Amino acid sequence: MTRYNEIWHEIKQKLEENFDDVVFEEIFEPVDDVFKVSNSYIYLIAPNDFIKKRIEMLYLNKLNRYLEQYFEKLHKFKIITKEKATEELANQKEFSVNEPENNQDRYIKGNINTSYTFDSFVVGNSNRLAYTSAIKVADQPGIVANPLYIFGDVGLGKTHLMQCIGNYILEGNINAKVLYVKTDQFVEEYVKLAHKNKFEEFNRKYRDVDVLLVDDIQFLAKKEKSQLEFFKLFEILHGEGKQIVITSDRSASDLKDVMSRLTSRFEWGVTVDINRPDLDHRIKILEKKLLAETSDSDLIPTSVIEYIASVFDNNVRELEGALKRVLFYCTAFNLNFTVKNAEQALKNLIKPRINNNHLRENQVKNIMSLVSDYYRISTSDLISKKRKAKYVFPRQIAMYLIKTLYGLPYQKIGSFFNDRDHSTVMHSVQKITNEIEMDYNVKKDVEKLTTKCGQN
Ligand code: ADP
Ligand code: MG
Numbered sequence: 001m002t003r004y005n006e007i008w009h010e011i012k013q014k015l016e017e018n019f020d021d022v023v024f025e026e027i028f029e030p031v032d033d034v035f036k037v038s039n040s041y042i043y044l045i046a047p048n049d050f051i052k053k054r055i056e057m058l059y060l061n062k063l064n065r066y067l068e069q070y071f072e073k074l075h076k077f078k079i080i081t082k083e084k085a086t087e088e089l090a091n092q093k094e095f096s097v098n099e100p101e102n103n104q105d106r107y108i109k110g111n112i113n114t115s116y117t118f119d120s121f122v123v124g125n126s127n128r129l130a131y132t133s134a135i136k137v138a139d140q141p142g143i144v145a146n147p148l149y150i151f152g153d154v155g156l157g158k159t160h161l162m163q164c165i166g167n168y169i170l171e172g173n174i175n176a177k178v179l180y181v182k183t184d185q186f187v188e189e190y191v192k193l194a195h196k197n198k199f200e201e202f203n204r205k206y207r208d209v210d211v212l213l214v215d216d217i218q219f220l221a222k223k224e225k226s227q228l229e230f231f232k233l234f235e236i237l238h239g240e241g242k243q244i245v246i247t248s249d250r251s252a253s254d255l256k257d258v259m260s261r262l263t264s265r266f267e268w269g270v271t272v273d274i275n276r277p278d279l280d281h282r283i284k285i286l287e288k289k290l291l292a293e294t295s296d297s298d299l300i301p302t303s304v305i306e307y308i309a310s311v312f313d314n315n316v317r318e319l320e321g322a323l324k325r326v327l328f329y330c331t332a333f334n335l336n337f338t339v340k341n342a343e344q345a346l347k348n349l350i351k352p353r354i355n356n357n358h359l360r361e362n363q364v365k366n367i368m369s370l371v372s373d374y375y376r377i378s379t380s381d382l383i384s385k386k387r388k389a390k391y392v393f394p395r396q397i398a399m400y401l402i403k404t405l406y407g408l409p410y411q412k413i414g415s416f417f418n419d420r421d422h423s424t425v426m427h428s429v430q431k432i433t434n435e436i437e438m439d440y441n442v443k444k445d446v447e448k449l450t451t452k453c454g455q456n
Contacts, residue, residue, distance in 0.1 A: 005033050005089070006043055007042075017029045027055060027059070031044050031045065031152055035085050036174065039075065039112070040075050040114040042067070042076070042087075043077075043078050043079075045082050047081075047228070048081060060077060060079070064374060074451060076111070112163050112178065115292070116163035118164045121157065121161060122281065122285045122288050124284065125276050125278065126278065127275070127277070130152075132147055132149065133145055133272045134150070134164060134245075138164065142242055142286050145269045146247045146269045147238070147243075147245060147266060148245070148270055149246045149247075150245070150251055150272055150375055151249065151250055151269040153249060153275075155314075156274045156276065156448055157274055158247040158274060162215060170417075176209065176211065178210065179212050180211065181212070186206075186226065190226045192321070194229075207236055211242065212245070214244070215415045218258075222257045229261070230262065234262065234265055236427070252271060253384070254380065258306075276365070276369055282313065283305055283306060285320075286308060290305070291316050299337065307343070308323055308326065313366065314365065318349075326346050329344070329345035330342075360406065364416050367398055369377065370452050372394065372450075374452075375422055382395055383416065384418060394431050396450070399428040400433070400446070401449060404450075410425040413425045
């Protein structure tokens, strides 16, 4: 704690040097020692709500920037009022100002990324439902949606959103026991401890929690013993009303090789999916990421942002990587941020995409998402084995488009739709070909979709 206090007082000194006396005396002077440190937030007490708001609105970014010199890992200040701090102390009898990181050590450190907050998560059509559900869960853990099951392709923000929930809950209550675990880590620990007969240790870690965040549950596939253990854990926590959040790269019903007893439990709660962001959404994400990287949001012109957003349409992680690369490249070589320079910076990333299957896969995914949007079904239903007409017809349209636009072999197309065989795809393409001739509406639909595919 003393270290944090020292840092705060050093920063305070700098503020005194940099700010007008009147401002300093009114705003910063009354802020004394650090109240507590939790979840990488350093809590300072403002004497009243007015000063708290002034700091938050006008000075917090600056204060946080000072912190960067002191810590490798991101730390931020959080301002609370004296009233709130007193209340918190009164409510937590065992709370010790000298040991603020006890809980953090056990549950948080190196575990939850504190920059994954609802604030930094950009909302658009592709993730709105997931986002609102996550907020509800964070507000009322264990009550509104248990478990919350979030699924979607890689790099679309599942981990980010899941950790928002954890960060939000911890912000409200530093003593909440939030445990984030990657599924492969869960399996590994189980195997290791089961081997040594140390179940107690294992149970202590996993059962003594308020909120359990389990990332990438698909990795439980084929791990029967771990599945059983997870099932037990799930039953216990769920029974106690503890919030469970799960992410996966596929819907619960598509989790092959995970016992159905478990996957049917996932459907007790709320299931939401995250899809690929559209162009506008990608631009917004880039703008947000840029703001996090630099204080000057006008550093990169809109044309360059739009260029990056139009090329990297597959997932947010790639999008973010592309932005960082452009930033790095232009800064390192002292170049202006122009589309041409951005192209240059990204050429190694873009070229392989055009040359290999990757782009093809992107194009296929693009068609899938356009078709599912068009028919208002989810992409996972589109590629699922469900046989309701409302899924079958769009699925056949998607296969038809992939065949006619990209000429992939039938078998290859089948592999994108849950490993359907060559003859199913062929039949679908044939059927749509006939329908286009017979049915004016189908013809129009296909034309519209073809244009859309060309635009993307
Ligand atoms: P997933 O777990 O689905 O593979 P991640 O949560 O790891 O994806 O997200 C990959 C990267 O993209 C992260 O850096 C994350 O911050 C970013 N990201 C994804 N979606 C969003 C979003 N909606 N707003 C801001 N950043 C996002
Ligand atoms: Mg993830």
